[in-house]
Amino acid sequence: MxxxxxxxxxxHKKTIAIxxxxxxxxxxxxxxxxxxxxxxxxxxxxxxxxxxxxxxVLLVGYCVSYSSVTFQTITNNRLLTPSIMGFxxxxxxxxxxxxxxxxxxxxxxxxxxxxxxxxVFVMIICSFGLFLILFRGxxxxxxxxxxxxxxxxxxxxxxxSFMQVLLDPxxxxxxxxxxxxxxxxxxxxxxxxxxxxxxxxMLLTVRDNPYLDVVSLGQEHAVNLGVNYRRVVLKxxxxxxxxxxxxxxxxxxxxxxxxxxxSITRKVTxxxxxxxxxxxxxxxxxxxxxxxxxxxxxxFKFSAPISVLINFAGGIYxxxxxxxxxxx
Amino acid sequence: xxxxxxxxxxxGEKVVLNNVSLNLPKGKMIAFIGANGAGKSTLxxxxxxxxxxxxxxxxxxxxELQQWNNNELSKRISILKQSNHLNIRLTVRxxxxxxxxxxxxxxxxxxxxxxxDKALSFLSLDNIQHRNIDELSGGQRQMAYIAMIIAQDTEYxxxxxxxxxxxxxxxxxxxxGLRKLVDEMNKTIMVVIHDINFIAxxxxxxxxxxxxxxxxxxxxxxxxxxxxxxEIYGMDIDVQSVNGKxxxxxxx
Numbered sequence: 167m168x169x170x171x172x173x174x175x176x177x178h179k180k181t182i183a184i185x186x187x188x189x190x191x192x193x194x195x196x197x198x199x200x201x202x203x204x205x206x207x208x209x210x211x212x213x214x215x216x217x218x219x220x221x222x223v224l225l226v227g228y229c230v231s232y233s234s235v236t237f238q239t240i241t242n243n244r245l246l247t248p249s250i251m252g253f254x255x256x257x258x259x260x261x262x263x264x265x266x267x268x269x270x271x272x273x274x275x276x277x278x279x280x281x282x283x284x285x286v287f288v289m290i291i292c293s294f295g296l297f298l299i300l301f302r303g304x305x306x307x308x309x310x311x312x313x314x315x316x317x318x319x320x321x322x323x324x325x326x327s328f329m330q331v332l333l334d335p336x337x338x339x340x341x342x343x344x345x346x347x348x349x350x351x352x353x354x355x356x357x358x359x360x361x362x363x364x365x366x367x368m369l370l371t372v373r374d375n376p377y378l379d380v381v382s383l384g385q386e387h388a389v390n391l392g393v394n395y396r397r398v399v400l401k402x403x404x405x406x407x408x409x410x411x412x413x414x415x416x417x418x419x420x421x422x423x424x425x426x427x428x429s430i431t432r433k434v435t436x437x438x439x440x441x442x443x444x445x446x447x448x449x450x451x452x453x454x455x456x457x458x459x460x461x462x463x464x465x466f467k468f469s470a471p472i473s474v475l476i477n478f479a480g481g482i483y484x485x486x487x488x489x490x491x492x493x494x
Numbered sequence: 495x496x497x498x499x500x501x502x503x504x505x506g507e508k509v510v511l512n513n514v515s516l517n518l519p520k521g522k523m524i525a526f527i528g529a530n531g532a533g534k535s536t537l538x539x540x541x542x543x544x545x546x547x548x549x550x551x552x553x554x555x556x557x558e559l560q561q562w563n564n565n566e567l568s569k570r571i572s573i574l575k576q577s578n579h580l581n582i583r584l585t586v587r588x589x590x591x592x593x594x595x596x597x598x599x600x601x602x603x604x605x606x607x608x609x610x611d612k613a614l615s616f617l618s619l620d621n622i623q624h625r626n627i628d629e630l631s632g633g634q635r636q637m638a639y640i641a642m643i644i645a646q647d648t649e650y651x652x653x654x655x656x657x658x659x660x661x662x663x664x665x666x667x668x669x670x671g672l673r674k675l676v677d678e679m680n681k682t683i684m685v686v687i688h689d690i691n692f693i694a695x696x697x698x699x700x701x702x703x704x705x706x707x708x709x710x711x712x713x714x715x716x717x718x719x720x721x722x723x724x725e726i727y728g729m730d731i732d733v734q735s736v737n738g739k740x741x742x743x744x745x746x
Contacts, residue, residue: 177624238581242581243581244581375600376595376599376600376601379592379600380592380595380600382581382582383580383582383592384578384579384580384581386544386573386575387578387592389543389544390542390544390568390572390573390574390646391568391592391593391595391596391646392564392565392566392567392568392569392595392596393564393595394564436583438582438583438584438588
């Protein structure tokens with residue numbers, strides 16, 4: 167089909183060019199981050215640490231991209247990302263509870279395996295419970311589920327604010343470290359565990375992309391074309407819950423990245439195919455995160471958290487979009 | 495053959511479809527008529543498993559809907575509903591290629607591409623096949639969706655108001671196309687259409703509904719009569735014969 171092949175290349179010229187640009191920026195900032203200031207004497211110390219940060223960024227980038235792109239498909243909505251389900255609020259609630267009740271072992275509890283597994287486990291159990299209870303009835307639709315998630319999210323938000331007021335300033339300062347995303351204290355072993363878990367979800371979802379393409383036409387078309395709509399949606403929600411829980415427990419609240427990444431991806435990709443859209447979103451989020459990490463560490467010397475940088479860039483981008491749309 | 499037994503659909507207390515038992519003849523163009531809210535769309539949504547039924551059974555080729563493998567069923571029946579809003583950017587050709595999903599799961603074969611080409615030329619969409627759906631007029635968009643259903647190549651086709659948004663020329667083009675599918679390829683096409691004269695002219699068999707029930711059914715010349723139409727719509731409709739086809743005059 168050379169006739170179609172030519173059309174495809176012509177149609178996606180812009181996307182291919184932007185993907186090449188992102189790859190260039192990613193490689194540039196990535197290698198600057200890895201190799202800048204490295205000498206034969208300090209390499210044994212710095213290099214593995216820098217490498218594991220890059221690995222954490224790529225892992226989190228994948229989690230955020232996959233969950234945000236597919237979440238918009240199953241909700242059939244361009245504005246929603248998994249953050250609406252209140253994952254961040256639940257995570258902060260778990261952290262607050264741990265600080266409040268762990269007594270003498272606070273510092274130990276705040277990092278390491280226990281915290282990671284407690285957070286991931288509670289987040290996954292809560293979301294699976296919510297999905298199974300609310301999505302099983304025949305007439306229930308996904309917006310009902312989202313609305314409930316939003317309400318429960320604000321409940322947890324309120325509860326953690328209340329408990330944070332009761333903490334003494336020392337305890338609160340321990341908690342505060344957990345309130346912003348950070349790639350600095352990523353535990354090597356946890357990174358491996360997370361990578362394995364994410365790899366398992368990748369295996370489970372490897373064949374789903376064509377089905378997600380059909381689901382993006384809407385529920386009725388998907389059912390008409392023989393797709394088991396409810397199964398695809400439920401499976402996808404569960405995978406999203408796992409990915410968001412892992413990435414949040416690993417580096418802190420990170421779902422804010424989703425809306426930016428998925429909007430950029432939508433703007434620059436001309437295809438409806440999920441394989442390409444997820445890949446593009448992954449490239450976008452990795453580029454954003456690596457550049458932001460480089461700036462945070464080397465240029466701003468840790469004076470601004472990574473989320474501030476990304477939100478700043480994202481805000482400028484959205485204002486640009488609004489101004490451009492207004493002119494058009 | 496498609497057959498329903500005691501089909502019921504209710505939302506809470508409200509019953510929208512009440513004990514509908516039907517035998518739909520094969521290889522015909524079947525039209526569902528009735529006032530707004532009579533349950534026509536609900537009935538075809540239930541029969542094509544887009545909406546889950548409350549009670550009753552639907553048999554497609556003597557097998558109950560629930561016993562069908564979902565993918566196999568989508569090679570036998572297809573449905574196009576009225577509202578089609580897309581959140582993604584697609585070209586006409588890409589949309590139509592989704593019709594081949596039950597067969598090739600997104601990896602189009604040479605045969606799929608031939609069928610897509612045929613569907614395109616069947617509705618004369620060749621010259622806009624690489625245009626984006628959201629740049630088209632409402633009528634062209636509707637034609638693209640119908641082409642997708644044609645590419646799905648099912649024996650039974652349900653269409654919910656396929657003439658919505660279409661001018662006379664496009665409407666006639668579509669009805670002639672559907673007629674051709676019935677006459678030449680022996681498909682069974684079930685349509686909900688509000689314009690009674692399109693039904694009177696093109697359909698073979700009519701099922702008339704009122705308040706969630708089937709009130710009468712039969713061949714077109716049995717249903718398109720003053721008496722039956724009065725019962726369905728509560729209006730005095732003058733039925734004339736023009737060139738051997740019944741024409742309804744319902745304007746006064």
